[in-house]
Amino acid sequence: MRALAIGGFVTALALFVAVEWAARRPGSRIPSSADVCAYVMRYEVGPVPVGRIGLFGFWWWLGWHFLAR
Numbered sequence: 001m002r003a004l005a006i007g008g009f010v011t012a013l014a015l016f017v018a019v020e021w022a023a024r025r026p027g028s029r030i031p032s033s034a035d036v037c038a039y040v041m042r043y044e045v046g047p048v049p050v051g052r053i054g055l056f057g058f059w060w061w062l063g064w065h066f067l068a069r
Helices: 002-023 033-042 050-066
Strands: none
Touching: 002 033, 033 050
């Protein structure tokens, strides 16, 4: 089961790298991860920066689940 989980994470990382590489080619219509993060960070509902709060929550969740021991 551990090998399956590791394989899943390696596959996800490889797909992320492949999409990022495709996004950075000249003339590509695929947004890069920087473009997606910039779009999310600009999202607001009235005066509340919902995108920033959501991104902060994602990083908190990621750190809590994978880095806390």
